[in-house]
Amino acid sequence: MSSGQPRGVRRDTIVRVGILAWLTVVYVALWGDLSTANLLAGVVVGALIMVALSLPRVPVSGRLHPLPLVEVVVISAYYALESSLQVAWFAIRPAPPPVSGVLRVYLSTRSDLVLVLCTDVLNLIPGTMVLEIDRRRCVVYVHVLDVGSDAAVDKFYRTTRRLERLLVDALERPTGRRSAHRHHLRR
Secondary structure, three states, X not given: OOOOOOHHHHHHHHHHHHHHHHHHHHHHHHHOOOOHHHHHHHHHHHHHHHHHOOOOOOOOOOOOOHHHHHHHHHHHHHHHHHHHHHHHHHHHOOOOOOOOEEEEEEOOOOOXXXXXXXXXHHHHOOOEEEEEEEOOOOEEEEXXXXXXXXXXXXXXXXXXXXXXXXXXXXXXXXXXXXXXXXOOOOO
C-alpha cells in the first residue's frame, strides 16, 4: 500500500465520507432545492448528526460486488411495486380482507450488515413488517399481509430467500459465502 495508511483506516474514512454524502443528499432532497447554501447546510447538519448521534460500527468483512448490488436494487424495486399493487387490490376488491399472520424466517447469513439490509428491504415491501430480530439464532419474525394460502406463504419465503442470496452475493467475500446447495431458509 503506497498511501501508508492501514487498509482499515482508509475503509473507515471512505465509509464516513459516504455516510456524510448520503446525509447531505437527504438534506438537500428534503429541502427540494439544490443550492450552494443547502449543500453546505447539508454537510454541516450531516456532520452534526454523525457526531451527536454516532451509531455503533457494524463489522464489514466482505467486498462490494456492483452487479449483484444492482440486481438487489432492481429486484427490491420490483417486489415493492408488485406488493404495492397487491395491497391496492386487497383494498378495492369486493371480498373480505386477506388472512395475515407472523412468519418466522431463518436466515443463513452471519453478517450483521446482510441481516440488517435484508430486514430493511423486507420493511420496504408493502404488506410486510419485520417485528423482531433474534440475532443469536439469526431468526426474523415478519408480519405478512397475505398468508391465506400455501402459495402465498411459499411466495413470501421464496422472495425472502432470493433477497438474502442477492445481498450475500453483493456484499460478502466469495470465499465466505455459504454453499449454494445449502437450504438457506427454513419455516
